[in-house]
Amino acid sequence: MKRRTQRPTATALIAMGLAAGCQLIGGIDSRSVGSQGDAAGDVGVDASADGDAMASNVDAGDAVSQTDGGGKDSGDATTDAGVAGDATAEAGDAGDASAEAAPGCPTGGGPAMIDAAGICIDSTEVTVGQYAAFLAAVDAGAQVPVSPACPSGASFVPGGDWPQSPDSLPVDHVVWCQAWSFCKWAGKRLCGAIGGGPITSATTNGADPGISQWFAACSQAGSQVYPYGSTYQPSSCNGAATSVTDAGSLPTCAGGYPGIFDMSGNVSEWEDNCDDGGANANCYLRGGSYEATGVGHAEWLKCGIMTSYVPRSSQPYSDVGFRCCGP
Numbered sequence: 001m002k003r004r005t006q007r008p009t010a011t012a013l014i015a016m017g018l019a020a021g022c023q024l025i026g027g028i029d030s031r032s033v034g035s036q037g038d039a040a041g042d043v044g045v046d047a048s049a050d051g052d053a054m055a056s057n058v059d060a061g062d063a064v065s066q067t068d069g070g071g072k073d074s075g076d077a078t079t080d081a082g083v084a085g086d087a088t089a090e091a092g093d094a095g096d097a098s099a100e101a102a103p104g105c106p107t108g109g110g111p112a113m114i115d116a117a118g119i120c121i122d123s124t125e126v127t128v129g130q131y132a133a134f135l136a137a138v139d140a141g142a143q144v145p146v147s148p149a150c151p152s153g154a155s156f157v158p159g160g161d162w163p164q165s166p167d168s169l170p171v172d173h174v175v176w177c178q179a180w181s182f183c184k185w186a187g188k189r190l191c192g193a194i195g196g197g198p199i200t201s202a203t204t205n206g207a208d209p210g211i212s213q214w215f216a217a218c219s220q221a222g223s224q225v226y227p228y229g230s231t232y233q234p235s236s237c238n239g240a241a242t243s244v245t246d247a248g249s250l251p252t253c254a255g256g257y258p259g260i261f262d263m264s265g266n267v268s269e270w271e272d273n274c275d276d277g278g279a280n281a282n283c284y285l286r287g288g289s290y291e292a293t294g295v296g297h298a299e300w301l302k303c304g305i306m307t308s309y310v311p312r313s314s315q316p317y318s319d320v321g322f323r324c325c326g327p
Contacts, residue, residue: 106326108187109133111247113326116217116257120326121191124247124261125269126182129167131158131174134182145184149277150177150313159316168246170267170321176283176312179270179322188324191217192272199273202284206273207304213325214271214286218263218303220256225302227255227263232298239265239301240293244319256303263287264301267321273306280311289319 105113105120110130113120138144138156146152158164160173174182176190183190191214192198193205205211209222216222224230228237237253238245248261256263263269267289274283285307288300299305 106187110186110324114257114259116260117221119194119213119217121213121217121260122323123259125170125267125321125323127167127247128164128169128171131171131182132163134185142185144181147177147180149279156181160318169244170247172267172318172321173316174321175314175316176270183324186324188326190270190272190322191325202273202275206284206306215303217260218256224256227303228253234293237262237265237301238290239288239298241290244290265290265292267319268307270322274312279313282308283312284308285320291319
């Protein structure tokens with residue numbers, strides 16, 4: 001089911017920019033972003049630890065990019081996907097906030113959390129129903145923290161058509177500032193640096209499994225390119241479609257650790273990973289969305305790719321959501 005939107009999707013805007021000959025770095029940003037100032041290509045920032053630019057075309061036979069955590073041969077993809085899929089048969093229940101969180105992880109609002117080798121991360125993207133509960137709490141007088149980098153008094157209501165439906169879909173049209181506040185309200189935080197705080201030096205640290213919570217969880221500590229393994233599988237996740245699907249509904253899109261879903265495709269996810277602390281800073285998105293393959297950029301679905309928006313409180317897009325981490 002595709003919801004009506006009042007604004008074009010992020011990927012549609014990217015495609016229009018490319019058609020016009022603009023240089024885009026995966027999002028609405030004309031800067032060249034890359035390791036040591038090198039351009040990262042016209043489709044996304046390859047944040048792999050070696051800093052090399054990623055080719056635009058994804059070949060299922062390509063060798064795995066190396067990160068600090070090492071790499072796997074593409075032949076391991078089937079095994080990886082099988083391991084990630086174990087103990088995840090009840091994928092549809094993964095986003096139920098009443099599900100039991102991993103021991104030691106926050107138990108507040110939003111999806112149940114999974115322990116990804118010491119990193120607490122939401123099992124799914126935050127859903128429409130879970131975000132609606134947040135808005136209800138705000139209406140009831142809940143005091144919600146606001147990032148110092150965000151405007152005070154701004155609405156927490158997502159853009160586009162609200163309320164969205166059904167409750168089981170991932171919430172979209174969310175700006176970075178709204179995602180940050182939801183995670184704080186839920187007793188969690190927007191996924192950022194391991195040990196706390198935002199990621200700094202985004203283009204060199206965004207795909208360091210020792211620094212980025214999101215990347216470490218998606219890539220199984222840097223050992224694979226996609227959450228399900230080392231080789232691109234077009235049908236594993238929702239990255240070649242015309243609409244979002246229910247959060248956690250694809251057992252084949254599990255990983256990098258068992259119990260985590262949709263880290264590739266469905267909606268792009270905000271990360272606490274910005275150029276600086278200013279209101280107009282570039283903040284980065286991870287995981288690609290349901291439209292990635294449709295606009296010719298399946299590489300956005302890799303764990304190590306970041307796309308960017310300006311500014312952090314910019315207008316929301318219909319394929320952008322988030323998940324939270326902790327503690």
